[in-house]
Structure formats: structure tokens, C-alpha cells
Amino acid sequence: MTTKTGQGRNRTMGDIARLAGVSPMTVSRVVNGDARVREATRAKVEAIIRETGYVPDPAARILARAGGGRIGLLYANPSNAYLAEVLSGALEGARSVGLLLLIEPSQAGAPEEERQAVQRLAAGGALGVIVPPPLGESRATLDAITQSRMKAVVLAAPAPSEDLVSLRVDDVGAAHQMTRHLLDMGHRIIGFIEGREDQTASGDRRHGAQTAVDDFDGAVLLVQPGDFTYRSGFEAARRLLAQGSRPTAIFASNDDMAAGALAAVHAAGLSTPGEVSVVGFDDTYLAASVWPALTTIRQPVAAMARRAAIILGRGGENSGPVAHELILRESTAPPAD
Numbered sequence: 001m002t003t004k005t006g007q008g009r010n011r012t013m014g015d016i017a018r019l020a021g022v023s024p025m026t027v028s029r030v031v032n033g034d035a036r037v038r039e040a041t042r043a044k045v046e047a048i049i050r051e052t053g054y055v056p057d058p059a060a061r062i063l064a065r066a067g068g069g070r071i072g073l074l075y076a077n078p079s080n081a082y083l084a085e086v087l088s089g090a091l092e093g094a095r096s097v098g099l100l101l102l103i104e105p106s107q108a109g110a111p112e113e114e115r116q117a118v119q120r121l122a123a124g125g126a127l128g129v130i131v132p133p134p135l136g137e138s139r140a141t142l143d144a145i146t147q148s149r150m151k152a153v154v155l156a157a158p159a160p161s162e163d164l165v166s167l168r169v170d171d172v173g174a175a176h177q178m179t180r181h182l183l184d185m186g187h188r189i190i191g192f193i194e195g196r197e198d199q200t201a202s203g204d205r206r207h208g209a210q211t212a213v214d215d216f217d218g219a220v221l222l223v224q225p226g227d228f229t230y231r232s233g234f235e236a237a238r239r240l241l242a243q244g245s246r247p248t249a250i251f252a253s254n255d256d257m258a259a260g261a262l263a264a265v266h267a268a269g270l271s272t273p274g275e276v277s278v279v280g281f282d283d284t285y286l287a288a289s290v291w292p293a294l295t296t297i298r299q300p301v302a303a304m305a306r307r308a309a310i311i312l313g314r315g316g317e318n319s320g321p322v323a324h325e326l327i328l329r330e331s332t333a334p335p336a337d
Contacts, residue, residue, distance in 0.1 A: 014122035014148060016054050020045045023149045028125040070100045071312045072121035072129040072150075073305075074141065076108040078229050079256045081284035082301060086132050086155070089302030093309025101309070102126055108198075111140035118144035126150060128312035130305060133157055134199050136166075151315075153308035156299070158200055165311055167304045169324040171201045174297045175208030175251075177326055178279055179221075181295075182249045183212060186334045187277065188219045191240035191247035193226040193233055193257050205253050205281065222247055226257050233257025237264035241276070248276060248335035255280040255287045258294050262331070273333035283327050292330035299324055 017027045022041060029037050030045040037045075048054075073090050077083060087103070094101040102124050106117035118141060121129055128151030135141045136154035142164075145152045152164045159166035182190055192209050195202035206223065213221040222243065224236035233252050240247055241264060250265075252258035258280030265276045272278050272292055280287055283298035304322055 014119045016045065016048055016052065017122065019048045069127045070102050070125050071309060072102045072104055072126035074104055074106050074117055074129055074131050074135050076106040076135050077132055079254065081255060081286040082282065085284050085301035086305045089305030090130055090309050093306035097310055097313030099309065099313050106135055106141065108134045108138060114138055114140040115144040118148055122148040122150060128152055130308045130312070131155065133201065134196060137199060151312055153311050155304050155308060156201055167308060167322055169299050169322045171204035172208040174324040175205040176212045178251060178297055179209040179212035181326060182251065182277065182279065183216050183219060185332065187249040188216070189222065189245055189247045191222045191224065191250040193224050193236040193250065193252040193261065195226060195228045195253040202253060209251060226253065228254050228256060230256045230260040233260025234264045237261035241265065241268050250276060250278050252280050255282045255284050255294060255296055258296065259286055259290045262290055273331055275336055277332040279332060295329045295332040296327050297324050298327050
């Protein structure tokens with residue numbers, strides 16, 4: 001026989017919050033006997049818990065009693081290097097304001113899985129959520145966050161509404177600066193590897209590179225698609241190197257693709273930077289780990305994630321620009337005569 005309590009085990013804290021018209025944190029406080037809940041609200045939540053037979057997750061209750069609130073981190077980025085930066089920054093930021101960090105994998109492009117990932121964070125009592133790319137521009141994820149009534153900070157993407165905070169560098173200006181650096185070194189045929197089509201940063205970086213090239217007579221930007229993965233960078237660079245007018249420099253829209261481009265240059269029997277300079281974007285640990293080390297744009301991903309965690313814990317900050325920096329290493333040189 002199926003009991004009412006048995007049905008309740010399929011419920012989540014997020015379900016109870018939606019039925020009661022409150023936040024998951026309010027439900028968490030009621031479940032854990034927190035005095036910071038109005039009596040009328042407490043009575044309403046308790047009534048719904050009884051009606052649904054909801055059984056709280058014991059692990060979540062232990063975390064709640066351990067002290068401090070919780071914030072969440074959604075993740076669906078294929079770059080391990082980028083993930084490492086986001087994780088280290090988010091963990092440091094959460095620790096600095098006495099919060100626990102809940103990490104939840106998601107699946108970009110699968111709306112139902114994206115919604116469920118947000119709901120799992122809400123059910124775990126997350127006060128807010130850090131949203132790195134590409135999820136920060138996904139309608140399914142953003143709508144689920146709004147419905148859950150969690151706060152959110154979006155990384156490396158424009159703020160979709162006034163309710164959400166966005167932390168991002170000037171992608172247009174950064175790509176313009178990098179391309180201008182290559183042009184000032186004497187490169188006039190520059191290959192450019194784009195990122196994912198569903199991320200604003202991809203178009204912005206291409207635009208910045210193109211405007212820099214347009215300022216130089218005789219300069220050309222050869223564009224190939226990529227998707228921010230190592231493999232896509234390798235394949236795009238192979239196509240660029242096979243063209244009749246071979247580029248003397250390749251600008252990849254992130255370090256993963258730049259590392260792939262380096263491999264393609266070597267596979268073609270060419271040298272970097274002697275015959276083909278290669279540059280990236282982000283300055284993840286990968287940029288200094290490959291040989292030769294990559295000239296790149298430092299997007300302070302870890303610092304952005306740290307700042308996002310602190311914003312969620314303390315509040316009081318709106319969207320604002322994040323400073324970038326051109327990092328010069330061994331992968332660039334003037335073109336050979």
C-alpha cells in the first residue's frame with residue numbers, strides 16, 4: 001500500500017516552497033525550527049508539509065545545523081581549466097562569508113535537465129546561485145532561477161534583467177587590444193577562432209578583433225568556427241593553415257582552443273612563434289602549462305567567482321565591468337620575413 005509519507009519522499013524542498021509561495025530558504029528554516037520565520041508563514045509551510053507528507057533530506061538538515069547558509073554553483077562548461085578557476089574562486093568567496101558551496105552539474109541545451117539542476121539547488125536551501133557560461137544565457141536556467149526566487153550572479157555574460165548581477169570583462173575591448181598587439185608586431189593575416197554561437201562573448205570577441213583589423217590597410221581576419229573546446233580549436237586551426245594565404249598569427253577565443261591551435265601548428269610541421277604566433281583568452285592555468293606558454297587575455301575568472309559568492313552572501317552590489325589584462329608570453333613574435 002502506498003502511504004502519504006511515501007509520496008512525500010518524492011517531493012523536494014523546492015516543491016514545498018512553490019506550493020507555499022515562499023523561498024526554499026524559508027522552508028529550510030521552518031523544517032529546522034529557526035525562529036526567523038513569521039508565525040503565519042510557519043503555519044502555512046507546516047500545513048503543506050503535512051498535506052504532502054514531505055520528508056526532509058537528513059543530509060540537508062545536518063548541513064543546516066552545522067551553521068551558515070548555502071549558495072549554489074551551476075556548471076555545464078566543457079573546459080576543465082575554466083571549471084578549476086570558477087571552483088577555486090567560488091570556494092574561497094563562500095568561505096570568506098561563512099557559506100557552504102553546493103555544486104550542481106547541468107546540461108546546457110537540455111531545458112528540462114537545466115530546470116532540474118536549479119531545482120536541486122533550491123531544494124538544498126541555496127540562498128543564491130553563481131551561473132558561469134553558457135548557462136548564464138540559457139532561458140531555461142534563468143527562468144528556473146526566477147521561479148525558485150533565488151538570487152543569482154551571472155559570470156561572463158550580460159545581465160538578462162535588473163534582478164540579476166553580471167560580472168564580465170569588456171570582451172570587445174579585450175579582443176581589440178589583443179588583435180592590435182598582433183598587428184603592431186607586423187602580422188597582417190590573422191586567423192580567428194570563434195567560440196560558441198549561443199554566448200555573447202563569442203560575437204563580442206570577433207567584433208573586437210574585426211574592428212582592430214579594419215583600422216589597418218591590407219590586414220585580413222580569417223574566421224573559423226569553434227565551440228571553446230580543445231578539439232574545435234585544433235580542427236579550426238588546421239583549416240586556417242590549409243588556406244592559400246596562411247595566417248602568420250592565430251587568435252583563439254579561449255585558452256582551450258588556443259592549445260588545440262598550438263597542436264595543429266606543430267602537426268603541420270610549423271613552429272610557434274617562429275612561423276605562426278598563437279594567442280588565447282582567459283589566462284587559465286592551461287595558458288602557462290602548454291609549450292610555448294600562451295600570450296593571452298587575463299579574464300580574472302577565479303576573482304569573478306569569488307566576488308560573485310561574496311555578493312550572494314552580503315548583497316549590495318550591482319553589475320559592473322571587470323578589468324582584463326594582456327599577458328605576454330612566448331607564443332608570439334613578429335612574423336618571419
